[in-house]
Structure formats: C-alpha cells, structure tokens
Amino acid sequence: MERTFIAIKPDGVNRALIGDIISRFEKRGYKLVAMKLLKPSKELAETHYAALSSKPFFAGLVEFICSGPVCAMVWEGTDVVKTGRTMIGATKPTESAPGTIRGDYGIDVGRNVIHGSDAVDTAEREIGIWFKPEELVEWEPTMSTWIYE
Ligand code: GTP
Ligand code: MG
Numbered sequence: 001m002e003r004t005f006i007a008i009k010p011d012g013v014n015r016a017l018i019g020d021i022i023s024r025f026e027k028r029g030y031k032l033v034a035m036k037l038l039k040p041s042k043e044l045a046e047t048h049y050a051a052l053s054s055k056p057f058f059a060g061l062v063e064f065i066c067s068g069p070v071c072a073m074v075w076e077g078t079d080v081v082k083t084g085r086t087m088i089g090a091t092k093p094t095e096s097a098p099g100t101i102r103g104d105y106g107i108d109v110g111r112n113v114i115h116g117s118d119a120v121d122t123a124e125r126e127i128g129i130w131f132k133p134e135e136l137v138e139w140e141p142t143m144s145t146w147i148y149e
Pocket of ligand 2 (some may be wrong): 118
C-alpha cells in the first residue's frame with residue numbers, strides 16, 4: 001500500500017494545529033503508520049529540502065524547519081501521496097483552495113503549516129530520512145472494510 005511523508009511544520013505545531021491535521025487524515029480513512037515530534041537538525045532539514053538548495057529562500061527555510069518542533073508522520077492508503085497533496089493545498093496559501101489545510105490556515109508561503117511528499121519516490125526517500133524502518137508500525141485498523149470495498 002502507498003505511503004507518504006507528512007510533516008507539520010513549526011508554525012503548525014506552535015499554532016496548535018496538530019490535532020486538526022491528524023484528524024483530517026484519520027477521517028479521510030488513511031492509516032497512521034509512524035509519528036514523532038522532534039526538533040530537526042540542520043543536516044536533516046538540508047537533506048530533506050536538498051532539491052531546493054539553490055533557491056534564495058533555502059537558508060531561511062532550513063532555519064525555520066530547525067526552529068521546531070516538527071510533527072513527522074507517515075500515512076498509508078490508496079493514492080495517499082496525491083490525495084495528501086490535494087488535502088494540503090497549493091504551496092502558496094494565498095492560492096490554496098478553502099477547505100485545504102493551507103487554504104484554511106495559512107497566508108504566507110514561508111509559513112505554510114505542513115509538508116507533504118510530492119511523488120511516490122520522494123515519499124520513499126523522505127520516509128527513509130526521517131524514520132528508521134523499525135519506527136514504521138505494521139497494523140490493520142478494524143475499520144478497513146468500511147473504508148475500502
Ligand atoms: P513542501 O510540502 O514543504 O515541500 O512544499 P511544496 O512541495 O508545496 O513546495 P516546494 O517543495 O516547492 O517548496 C518547499 C517549501 O519551501 C514550501 O513549502 C515553502 O515553505 C518554501 N517555499 C517555496 N517557495 C518559496 C518562496 O518563494 N519563498 C519562501 N520564503 N519560501 C518558499
Ligand atoms: Mg515540496
């Protein structure tokens with residue numbers, strides 16, 4: 001089953017949005033398979049956002065992510081990478097649709113509350129950066145038959 005890496009950024013944690021965000025993924029029917037709260041090291045943040053290292057906002061982005069805490073999670077379910085991005089909304093909150101997480105809770109691109117992997121291969125890479133294999137929990141929610149046909 002497909003997995004994605006979701007991280008509630010320091011602004012989302014400090015604004016007490018963890019519960020709401022987890023609730024949205026739970027209610028959608030996705031399965032939480034890993035979760036931890038941490039203050040990321042500079043190395044972790046730089047590795048995570050390595051593809052953006054040439055951007056002018058990179059240093060500020062890394063500093064912001066390292067200010068912590070970050071709530072790092074792995075969610076599992078059909079098409080969760082793409083659907084997760086749809087639930088999160090556009091990168092710039094001013095362009096995110098109402099009803100999306102960023103569209104409901106953000107204004108500034110540098111404080112856009114949440115990260116979600118943008119493809120299945122990046123999800124695998126990011127899960128490997130943030131979690132050890134033994135931190136991913138194998139379990140079967142009893143309600144699965146009410147979510148999947
Ligand atoms: P993530 O889920 O965090 O990866 O966001 P994204 O996939 O929607 O966008 P992208 O990967 O292109 O950018 C990563 C993060 O860099 C964004 O979520 C923003 O926090 C930040 N970012 C992107 N573009 C800008 C920008 O123009 N200015 C600033 N200050 N930050 C930006
Ligand atoms: Mg991205």
